[in-house]
Amino acid sequence: MAEGLRLENLAITLDGQTMMALDARVAPGEVLTVMGPSGSGKSTLLAAITGALDPAFRLSGRVLLDGEDVTHLPTERRRIGILFQDELLFPHLSVGGNLAFGLPPSMRGRAARRARIDAALTEIGLEGFANRDPATLSGGQKARVALMRSLLAEPRALLLDEPFSRLDAARRGQIRELVFARAKAQRLPVLLVTHDREDASAAGGGVIELGA
């Protein structure tokens, strides 16, 4: 059984020109860091893995999750979570509403869902924040909510698109640790895209450099 995230001979081309090529495996609970300057195709890679690649690009190779080929599944059926440097909390929903958006509908009952959300908030040190407006949170608090929203959706892998680069130095290490610890605890394969060496070494896994 091939567990984890497998990127099998992935290559992305635009008008016949290869934008990037990659062959890699990320085991559950491990972090693979992809580094490279802007324009090296990092965000294109993430788009390909999530299934949001612009139709102008051509993708060859396969994306496998725990052995299942998800290359042609729509984003919503892949169960791959993604965190950006902007937390992208939905501004019209409360903090609790954001988490509820991530919580699968298979968890039934108003009270049960509510209880799960309250517990999730407690886990990230934001007890009682359910009714807050996300715009009133600090950067670190937003990052934690975004992480928890992704985790509640029960993903099979987690992609990180420079998620720490907006945070100040003090928060940064804290949030980074939290993300990696949670991913490890849930045995999620993690793909981290960054241009920060410190992120890479904190991740502790393999590092792949993309050329410009």
Place this chain on the structure above:
Amino acid sequence: MSLLRRAPALTLLVMLGPVFAGLAGTLLPAFGILPALGRVEPGLMPFSELAAWPGLPRAVALSLGTGLGATLLALALTVLICAGWQGTRSFRWLERALSPLLSVPHAAAAFGLAFLIAPSGWIARALAPLLGWERPPDLLILQDPWGLSLTAGLVVKEMPFLLLMTLAALPALRPGQSLATARSLGYGRSAGWLKTVFPRLYPQIRLPVYAVLAFSMSVVDVAMILGPNTPPTLAVQVLRWMNDPDLALRLRGAAGALLQLALTLAALGIWRLGEIAVARMGRAWIETGARGSHDAPVRALAIGAGALSALAILLGLVALGVWSVAAFWGFPAMLPDAFTAKSWMKQGPQLLAPAGDTALIALIATGVALALVLACLEAEHRFGLRPSARALWLLYLPLIVPQIAFLPGLQILALVSGIDGTLAAVIAAHVIFVLPYVFLSLADPYRGWDRRNALVGHALGASAARVFWRLRLPMLLRPVLTAAAVGCAVSVGQFLPTLLLGGGRVQTLTTEAVALASGGARRVIGVTALAQTAAAFLPFALALLVPALVWRNRKGLRHG
């Protein structure tokens, strides 16, 4: 899914189908074919009858003159205001006044202006003590034979529209940078703006300008209120023929409608030639390197004219308001002897039914248009469709083809198929004109939405439909409601589609108001025109209020 993919095609059909059907319906009778009257032999008789009408040369000249004049003035004012004042405090004040000015229906604005400039209007009353007038001066200001008051009415109403379209196009051109560069080279503000920003701006506002030109040449309601009577503009005369109890006159009317179309095309051609000439002169002017550093008089003129034009509409509304509550009001007095609610008590109940129909038509037409526009934009998003420049032309087509050219044909088709005089026919006709405005209003905010929100939603397991209903629509509540308000205001202001497709049996506040044009019942006009304005204004107020209430606890959406 497949239904959504067909949304753009369906939208075009709903919007342009009636335009072409209507043109065909005008074409046949213009060449003598009207089976309902037993005319089946094609011929040029309608055209020779039209040519024999003694008022024709004057009516044609009026249409061309007022249309070209009003467009030129409105555009020149818009451009000079932007050139001289963009980025200043006065400019922001004007920007804020824009939306209320735009929402005032044409007919109400025209009545308001009439109440100001008539021989017994507020301006004459203000001058009376100075000039020793005891009675209203014997001047033919309103409905003057030259169409000057008509032109003025068109300018004050079309300038805000052009200004709005300009403001929408400007940010992408980064005018601040260009202007700063030009000024650092020693150019005056206006000259620098005209030389560096305007040449890039004009292609962006060309279609709105064409729409203003076509509209100004063929407008009916404003021309009935402010335009001359003997002869009137061609469009008004065509309407008279079309509404004549003598059905045979419809053939002549159809020929006139076709002539109106040809005139519009000719005017657009003239305008295009003018564009080329101005571009050539402009290039030469830019190459002279003239700095134009003393532009204070031009700037003063521009802001003065702009403020005057805004004031004309606002004071006009005040005049309507005062007349609607006036008891006896003798000539030189600035205010009535006393105020009374009598006119409202008397007219109010009679306006309830038209107000209800106005609201019903506006809501359904806007609802249909909004659904189609949202489906188009969502299809664009989901299927990665790229809108072409041609698509924009198609969108403007119903605004450029004169209403009077195709609505009579549509009326004849409705008559033949037996749906004339129904609310459904009127609503369908309103959708033709509501759709482009709703689309223009919503497209930019819709396309500007951060697509990563959709990606995050999908990554959390949400389907495309769930992302649309739960994320995109709520986050875009404000622009969606604004687009709906624009749609409602457009529908409320429609005169010709209501009159022709309604066959006189569907009455709205606008048809009621315009019907008063020939009489002198000022108090009734005041009440009706104000009710019409309120009907157009209310949706805008709601579009501001509802998001502010719904999102009162959501800081992230307060300025979205």
